[in-house]
Amino acid sequence: MKKWSLGIALSALSLCACLQADEIKAGVVMPLSGAVAGYGQAGYRGLELMQELMPQNEKGDSLKFIIVDNKSEKIESANAIRKLVSSDKVDIVFGPMITTNALAMAKTAEDSKTPLVPAVATGDRVTKGKKFVTRIAFADSFQGTINANFAYNDLKAKTAAILFDSSSDYSIGLTMAFKEQFQKLGGKIVAESEFKAGGKDFKAQLSNVKAKNPDVLFIPVYYNEAALIMVQYQQLGLKMPVVGGDGVASNKIFFDVGKEATEGVMVTDYYSTNSQQTELGKKFIQAYENKYKESVSSFSMMFADAYVLALKAVAECPKNDKVCLNDKIRNVENFEGVSGVFSLKNGEAIRSAVINEVKNGQLVYKTTVNP
Numbered sequence: 491m492k493k494w495s496l497g498i499a500l501s502a503l504s505l506c507a508c509l510q511a512d513e514i515k516a517g518v519v520m521p522l523s524g525a526v527a528g529y530g531q532a533g534y535r536g537l538e539l540m541q542e543l544m545p546q547n548e549k550g551d552s553l554k555f556i557i558v559d560n561k562s563e564k565i566e567s568a569n570a571i572r573k574l575v576s577s578d579k580v581d582i583v584f585g586p587m588i589t590t591n592a593l594a595m596a597k598t599a600e601d602s603k604t605p606l607v608p609a610v611a612t613g614d615r616v617t618k619g620k621k622f623v624t625r626i627a628f629a630d631s632f633q634g635t636i637n638a639n640f641a642y643n644d645l646k647a648k649t650a651a652i653l654f655d656s657s658s659d660y661s662i663g664l665t666m667a668f669k670e671q672f673q674k675l676g677g678k679i680v681a682e683s684e685f686k687a688g689g690k691d692f693k694a695q696l697s698n699v700k701a702k703n704p705d706v707l708f709i710p711v712y713y714n715e716a717a718l719i720m721v722q723y724q725q726l727g728l729k730m731p732v733v734g735g736d737g738v739a740s741n742k743i744f745f746d747v748g749k750e751a752t753e754g755v756m757v758t759d760y761y762s763t764n765s766q767q768t769e770l771g772k773k774f775i776q777a778y779e780n781k782y783k784e785s786v787s788s789f790s791m792m793f794a795d796a797y798v799l800a801l802k803a804v805a806e807c808p809k810n811d812k813v814c815l816n817d818k819i820r821n822v823e824n825f826e827g828v829s830g831v832f833s834l835k836n837g838e839a840i841r842s843a844v845i846n847e848v849k850n851g852q853l854v855y856k857t858t859v860n861p
Contacts, residue, residue, distance in 0.1 A: 524562025634667025
Protein backbone atom coordinates (compact mmCIF):
# COMPACT_ATOMS: atom_id res chain seq x y z
CA MET A 491 0.00 0.00 0.00
CA LYS A 492 2.82 2.41 0.86
CA LYS A 493 4.54 1.52 -2.39
CA TRP A 494 1.38 2.33 -4.34
CA SER A 495 0.96 5.62 -2.45
CA LEU A 496 4.55 6.61 -3.24
CA GLY A 497 3.91 5.92 -6.92
CA ILE A 498 0.81 8.10 -6.85
CA ALA A 499 2.77 10.87 -5.10
CA LEU A 500 5.58 10.74 -7.67
CA SER A 501 3.08 10.85 -10.50
CA ALA A 502 1.40 13.85 -8.92
CA LEU A 503 4.73 15.63 -8.54
CA SER A 504 5.59 14.87 -12.15
CA LEU A 505 2.22 16.19 -13.31
CA CYS A 506 2.68 19.31 -11.17
CA ALA A 507 6.12 19.95 -12.66
CA CYS A 508 4.69 19.50 -16.15
CA LEU A 509 1.88 21.95 -15.46
CA GLN A 510 4.35 24.53 -14.12
CA ALA A 511 6.57 24.35 -17.23
CA ASP A 512 6.32 27.38 -19.51
CA GLU A 513 6.61 27.82 -23.27
CA ILE A 514 8.39 31.11 -23.89
CA LYS A 515 7.93 32.99 -27.17
CA ALA A 516 11.28 33.80 -28.76
CA GLY A 517 11.61 35.97 -31.84
CA VAL A 518 14.24 35.00 -34.41
CA VAL A 519 15.27 37.71 -36.89
CA MET A 520 17.61 36.25 -39.50
CA PRO A 521 18.71 37.09 -43.05
CA LEU A 522 17.23 34.04 -44.74
CA SER A 523 17.42 35.82 -48.08
CA GLY A 524 19.50 38.68 -49.45
CA ALA A 525 23.20 39.54 -49.39
CA VAL A 526 24.17 37.75 -46.17
CA ALA A 527 21.67 34.88 -46.27
CA GLY A 528 24.53 32.45 -45.67
CA TYR A 529 25.03 33.96 -42.24
CA GLY A 530 21.32 33.67 -41.48
CA GLN A 531 21.29 30.01 -42.40
CA ALA A 532 24.26 29.40 -40.08
CA GLY A 533 22.69 31.32 -37.20
CA TYR A 534 19.35 29.57 -37.48
CA ARG A 535 21.01 26.17 -37.72
CA GLY A 536 22.63 26.87 -34.37
CA LEU A 537 19.31 27.68 -32.71
CA GLU A 538 17.44 24.82 -34.38
CA LEU A 539 20.03 22.12 -33.71
CA MET A 540 20.59 23.20 -30.11
CA GLN A 541 16.85 23.07 -29.55
CA GLU A 542 16.86 19.49 -30.86
CA LEU A 543 19.68 18.58 -28.49
CA MET A 544 18.22 20.49 -25.53
CA PRO A 545 14.46 20.93 -26.03
CA GLN A 546 13.78 22.05 -22.46
CA ASN A 547 15.48 23.09 -19.24
CA GLU A 548 15.40 21.31 -15.87
CA LYS A 549 11.98 22.82 -15.12
CA GLY A 550 10.56 21.61 -18.40
CA ASP A 551 10.41 25.12 -19.91
CA SER A 552 10.86 25.45 -23.67
CA LEU A 553 11.25 28.16 -26.30
CA LYS A 554 8.85 28.63 -29.21
CA PHE A 555 10.55 30.29 -32.17
CA ILE A 556 8.73 32.95 -34.20
CA ILE A 557 10.92 33.43 -37.27
CA VAL A 558 11.16 36.56 -39.42
CA ASP A 559 13.34 36.98 -42.51
CA ASN A 560 14.92 40.45 -42.46
CA LYS A 561 16.10 39.95 -46.08
CA SER A 562 19.57 41.16 -45.00
CA GLU A 563 18.21 44.73 -44.72
CA LYS A 564 18.19 47.16 -41.80
CA ILE A 565 14.67 48.54 -42.41
CA GLU A 566 13.27 45.01 -42.48
CA SER A 567 15.19 44.31 -39.26
CA ALA A 568 13.67 47.32 -37.50
CA ASN A 569 10.17 46.36 -38.68
CA ALA A 570 10.69 42.77 -37.58
CA ILE A 571 11.50 43.52 -33.96
CA ARG A 572 8.66 46.02 -33.67
CA LYS A 573 6.20 43.36 -34.85
CA LEU A 574 7.65 40.68 -32.60
CA VAL A 575 7.46 42.90 -29.52
CA SER A 576 4.09 44.56 -30.11
CA SER A 577 2.05 41.88 -31.89
CA ASP A 578 3.68 38.56 -31.00
CA LYS A 579 4.56 39.56 -27.42
CA VAL A 580 7.90 37.76 -27.43
CA ASP A 581 10.08 37.67 -24.31
CA ILE A 582 13.41 37.55 -26.17
CA VAL A 583 14.74 38.12 -29.68
CA PHE A 584 17.65 36.24 -31.27
CA GLY A 585 19.52 37.89 -34.14
CA PRO A 586 20.18 39.55 -36.47
CA MET A 587 23.58 38.57 -37.83
CA ILE A 588 25.38 41.78 -38.77
CA THR A 589 26.17 45.05 -37.05
CA THR A 590 24.15 47.42 -39.27
CA ASN A 591 20.95 45.43 -38.80
CA ALA A 592 21.52 44.97 -35.08
CA LEU A 593 21.86 48.72 -34.64
CA ALA A 594 18.52 49.15 -36.42
CA MET A 595 16.86 46.88 -33.84
CA ALA A 596 18.51 48.11 -30.65
CA LYS A 597 16.23 51.07 -29.90
CA THR A 598 13.08 48.94 -29.89
CA ALA A 599 14.78 46.40 -27.63
CA GLU A 600 15.77 49.16 -25.21
CA ASP A 601 12.40 50.93 -25.28
CA SER A 602 10.41 47.73 -24.74
CA LYS A 603 12.92 46.23 -22.27
CA THR A 604 13.13 43.11 -24.42
CA PRO A 605 16.42 41.17 -24.36
CA LEU A 606 18.01 41.18 -27.83
CA VAL A 607 20.83 38.73 -28.57
CA PRO A 608 22.58 39.54 -31.87
CA ALA A 609 25.18 36.93 -30.99
CA VAL A 610 27.72 37.69 -33.73
CA ALA A 611 27.11 41.39 -34.49
CA THR A 612 30.60 42.57 -33.58
CA GLY A 613 30.37 46.36 -33.95
CA ASP A 614 31.25 48.13 -30.71
CA ARG A 615 28.16 50.37 -30.92
CA VAL A 616 25.86 47.32 -30.87
CA THR A 617 26.26 46.96 -27.11
CA LYS A 618 27.80 50.29 -26.07
CA GLY A 619 25.43 52.13 -23.73
CA LYS A 620 22.76 49.44 -24.16
CA LYS A 621 21.05 47.64 -21.29
CA PHE A 622 19.06 45.04 -23.26
CA VAL A 623 21.47 44.00 -26.02
CA THR A 624 23.88 41.09 -25.51
CA ARG A 625 26.66 39.86 -27.78
CA ILE A 626 28.27 36.41 -27.52
CA ALA A 627 31.12 37.24 -29.92
CA PHE A 628 33.99 39.62 -29.21
CA ALA A 629 33.80 43.23 -30.38
CA ASP A 630 35.42 44.67 -33.51
CA SER A 631 37.79 46.80 -31.45
CA PHE A 632 39.18 43.61 -29.87
CA GLN A 633 39.16 41.66 -33.13
CA GLY A 634 40.86 44.40 -35.15
CA THR A 635 43.51 44.78 -32.46
CA ILE A 636 44.15 41.02 -32.51
CA ASN A 637 44.49 41.14 -36.32
CA ALA A 638 47.07 43.93 -36.04
CA ASN A 639 49.02 42.22 -33.26
CA PHE A 640 49.10 38.98 -35.23
CA ALA A 641 50.22 40.71 -38.44
CA TYR A 642 52.97 42.72 -36.73
CA ASN A 643 54.22 40.24 -34.12
CA ASP A 644 53.61 36.83 -35.68
CA LEU A 645 53.88 37.59 -39.41
CA LYS A 646 56.61 40.22 -38.79
CA ALA A 647 54.79 42.64 -41.10
CA LYS A 648 56.01 46.24 -40.95
CA THR A 649 53.80 47.55 -43.77
CA ALA A 650 50.14 46.78 -44.45
CA ALA A 651 47.43 47.45 -47.04
CA ILE A 652 43.71 47.46 -46.25
CA LEU A 653 40.82 46.71 -48.62
CA PHE A 654 37.49 47.43 -46.89
CA ASP A 655 33.76 47.96 -47.47
CA SER A 656 32.97 51.63 -46.84
CA SER A 657 29.22 50.88 -46.65
CA SER A 658 29.60 48.39 -43.77
CA ASP A 659 29.76 49.37 -40.07
CA TYR A 660 31.49 46.05 -39.45
CA SER A 661 34.20 46.63 -42.04
CA ILE A 662 34.79 50.24 -40.99
CA GLY A 663 35.05 49.24 -37.31
CA LEU A 664 37.64 46.55 -38.00
CA THR A 665 39.60 48.86 -40.26
CA MET A 666 39.81 51.59 -37.63
CA ALA A 667 40.91 49.18 -34.89
CA PHE A 668 43.50 47.50 -37.12
CA LYS A 669 44.97 50.81 -38.30
CA GLU A 670 45.24 52.26 -34.82
CA GLN A 671 46.94 49.21 -33.32
CA PHE A 672 49.22 48.46 -36.29
CA GLN A 673 50.51 52.03 -36.31
CA LYS A 674 50.82 52.02 -32.53
CA LEU A 675 53.12 49.00 -32.81
CA GLY A 676 55.29 50.85 -35.30
CA GLY A 677 53.80 49.57 -38.56
CA LYS A 678 52.86 51.69 -41.58
CA ILE A 679 49.67 51.60 -43.67
CA VAL A 680 50.87 52.00 -47.26
CA ALA A 681 47.54 51.52 -49.08
CA GLU A 682 43.93 51.90 -48.02
CA SER A 683 41.34 51.09 -50.70
CA GLU A 684 37.57 50.88 -50.41
CA PHE A 685 34.49 49.56 -52.19
CA LYS A 686 30.78 49.27 -51.47
CA ALA A 687 28.89 46.06 -50.63
CA GLY A 688 27.94 44.06 -53.72
CA GLY A 689 31.08 45.02 -55.64
CA LYS A 690 32.55 42.36 -57.91
CA ASP A 691 35.57 43.96 -59.58
CA PHE A 692 38.46 44.67 -57.20
CA LYS A 693 41.32 44.66 -59.71
CA ALA A 694 41.93 48.41 -59.53
CA GLN A 695 42.20 48.32 -55.73
CA LEU A 696 44.36 45.19 -55.80
CA SER A 697 46.61 46.66 -58.50
CA ASN A 698 47.24 49.58 -56.16
CA VAL A 699 48.06 47.12 -53.37
CA LYS A 700 50.45 45.28 -55.69
CA ALA A 701 52.22 48.53 -56.58
CA LYS A 702 52.73 49.35 -52.88
CA ASN A 703 54.01 45.81 -52.14
CA PRO A 704 52.99 45.65 -48.44
CA ASP A 705 54.06 42.89 -46.07
CA VAL A 706 50.41 41.97 -45.38
CA LEU A 707 46.93 42.61 -46.82
CA PHE A 708 44.05 43.07 -44.36
CA ILE A 709 40.52 42.38 -45.71
CA PRO A 710 37.85 43.09 -43.03
CA VAL A 711 34.94 42.05 -45.28
CA TYR A 712 32.15 39.47 -45.68
CA TYR A 713 32.44 36.14 -47.49
CA ASN A 714 30.92 37.07 -50.89
CA GLU A 715 33.37 39.89 -51.56
CA ALA A 716 36.22 38.06 -49.82
CA ALA A 717 35.97 35.13 -52.24
CA LEU A 718 36.10 37.41 -55.30
CA ILE A 719 38.94 39.45 -53.80
CA MET A 720 41.03 36.31 -53.37
CA VAL A 721 40.31 35.07 -56.91
CA GLN A 722 41.46 38.41 -58.35
CA TYR A 723 44.37 38.54 -55.88
CA GLN A 724 45.57 35.26 -57.41
CA GLN A 725 44.95 36.42 -60.99
CA LEU A 726 47.09 39.52 -60.41
CA GLY A 727 49.91 37.43 -58.95
CA LEU A 728 49.87 38.91 -55.44
CA LYS A 729 51.87 36.94 -52.90
CA MET A 730 51.74 38.76 -49.54
CA PRO A 731 49.93 37.08 -46.58
CA VAL A 732 46.21 37.89 -46.26
CA VAL A 733 44.53 38.40 -42.89
CA GLY A 734 40.79 38.86 -42.34
CA GLY A 735 38.08 39.09 -39.72
CA ASP A 736 35.46 36.54 -38.70
CA GLY A 737 33.24 37.41 -41.68
CA VAL A 738 35.68 36.25 -44.35
CA ALA A 739 35.57 32.46 -44.16
CA SER A 740 32.36 32.02 -42.18
CA ASN A 741 30.37 30.55 -45.08
CA LYS A 742 31.17 27.78 -47.56
CA ILE A 743 30.60 30.24 -50.43
CA PHE A 744 34.06 31.64 -49.65
CA PHE A 745 35.58 28.22 -50.33
CA ASP A 746 33.27 27.24 -53.21
CA VAL A 747 33.91 30.47 -55.13
CA GLY A 748 37.48 31.19 -54.06
CA LYS A 749 38.68 27.58 -54.36
CA GLU A 750 42.50 27.33 -54.33
CA ALA A 751 42.84 31.11 -54.18
CA THR A 752 41.73 30.99 -50.53
CA GLU A 753 44.73 28.87 -49.53
CA GLY A 754 46.72 30.46 -46.72
CA VAL A 755 44.19 33.13 -45.76
CA MET A 756 44.26 33.69 -41.97
CA VAL A 757 41.20 34.86 -40.04
CA THR A 758 40.08 35.61 -36.53
CA ASP A 759 37.42 33.29 -35.15
CA TYR A 760 35.75 32.24 -31.90
CA TYR A 761 36.78 28.61 -31.91
CA SER A 762 38.48 25.94 -33.94
CA THR A 763 37.57 22.27 -34.19
CA ASN A 764 41.29 21.62 -33.67
CA SER A 765 41.45 23.51 -30.36
CA GLN A 766 40.24 22.29 -26.97
CA GLN A 767 36.46 21.78 -26.82
CA THR A 768 33.95 21.74 -23.97
CA GLU A 769 31.76 18.67 -23.55
CA LEU A 770 28.80 20.62 -24.89
CA GLY A 771 30.90 21.75 -27.84
CA LYS A 772 31.91 18.18 -28.70
CA LYS A 773 28.28 17.08 -28.62
CA PHE A 774 27.14 19.95 -30.81
CA ILE A 775 29.94 19.58 -33.38
CA GLN A 776 29.25 15.86 -33.79
CA ALA A 777 25.50 16.45 -34.17
CA TYR A 778 26.09 19.27 -36.67
CA GLU A 779 28.45 17.24 -38.85
CA ASN A 780 26.14 14.23 -38.76
CA LYS A 781 23.10 16.30 -39.76
CA TYR A 782 24.56 18.72 -42.31
CA LYS A 783 27.52 16.68 -43.62
CA GLU A 784 29.88 19.66 -43.41
CA SER A 785 32.18 21.40 -40.94
CA VAL A 786 30.41 23.34 -38.23
CA SER A 787 30.04 27.10 -38.64
CA SER A 788 31.30 29.28 -35.79
CA PHE A 789 28.16 31.41 -36.23
CA SER A 790 26.02 28.33 -35.61
CA MET A 791 27.94 27.67 -32.41
CA MET A 792 27.49 31.23 -31.18
CA PHE A 793 23.72 31.13 -31.61
CA ALA A 794 23.66 27.69 -30.00
CA ASP A 795 25.28 29.36 -26.99
CA ALA A 796 22.69 32.13 -27.10
CA TYR A 797 19.95 29.50 -26.99
CA VAL A 798 21.50 27.65 -24.03
CA LEU A 799 21.92 30.89 -22.08
CA ALA A 800 18.31 31.88 -22.73
CA LEU A 801 16.90 28.48 -21.79
CA LYS A 802 18.96 28.52 -18.60
CA ALA A 803 17.75 32.03 -17.77
CA VAL A 804 14.10 31.05 -18.26
CA ALA A 805 14.46 28.50 -15.45
CA GLU A 806 15.70 31.24 -13.10
CA CYS A 807 13.02 33.86 -13.78
CA PRO A 808 9.26 34.26 -13.29
CA LYS A 809 7.24 33.86 -16.49
CA ASN A 810 7.18 36.95 -18.73
CA ASP A 811 9.75 38.78 -16.57
CA LYS A 812 11.87 40.15 -19.40
CA VAL A 813 14.03 42.27 -17.10
CA CYS A 814 15.06 39.22 -15.07
CA LEU A 815 15.61 37.20 -18.25
CA ASN A 816 17.81 39.94 -19.66
CA ASP A 817 19.92 40.18 -16.50
CA LYS A 818 20.51 36.43 -16.33
CA ILE A 819 21.53 36.24 -20.00
CA ARG A 820 23.94 39.16 -20.06
CA ASN A 821 25.85 38.41 -16.87
CA VAL A 822 27.49 35.00 -16.62
CA GLU A 823 30.91 33.92 -15.41
CA ASN A 824 33.09 31.15 -16.85
CA PHE A 825 30.19 29.69 -18.83
CA GLU A 826 31.14 26.38 -20.46
CA GLY A 827 29.26 26.83 -23.69
CA VAL A 828 29.25 25.30 -27.14
CA SER A 829 31.91 27.68 -28.50
CA GLY A 830 34.18 27.43 -25.45
CA VAL A 831 34.48 28.94 -21.99
CA PHE A 832 33.57 32.63 -21.77
CA SER A 833 32.04 35.25 -19.50
CA LEU A 834 29.50 37.97 -20.18
CA LYS A 835 29.54 41.25 -18.30
CA ASN A 836 26.76 43.73 -18.99
CA GLY A 837 26.16 42.12 -22.37
CA GLU A 838 29.78 42.14 -23.53
CA ALA A 839 31.76 38.95 -24.07
CA ILE A 840 35.08 38.27 -22.40
CA ARG A 841 36.59 35.45 -24.42
CA SER A 842 39.67 34.31 -26.31
CA ALA A 843 40.18 34.78 -30.03
CA VAL A 844 41.38 32.03 -32.33
CA ILE A 845 43.42 32.49 -35.51
CA ASN A 846 42.50 29.92 -38.16
CA GLU A 847 44.29 29.39 -41.48
CA VAL A 848 42.84 27.98 -44.71
CA LYS A 849 44.62 24.77 -45.66
CA ASN A 850 43.32 22.48 -48.41
CA GLY A 851 39.93 24.18 -48.33
CA GLN A 852 39.49 23.86 -44.56
CA LEU A 853 40.02 26.17 -41.60
CA VAL A 854 42.89 24.84 -39.49
CA TYR A 855 43.75 26.07 -36.01
CA LYS A 856 46.87 28.25 -35.84
CA THR A 857 46.93 29.97 -32.44
CA THR A 858 44.82 31.35 -29.58
CA VAL A 859 44.95 34.93 -28.31
CA ASN A 860 43.59 35.58 -24.82
CA PRO A 861 41.75 38.80 -23.85
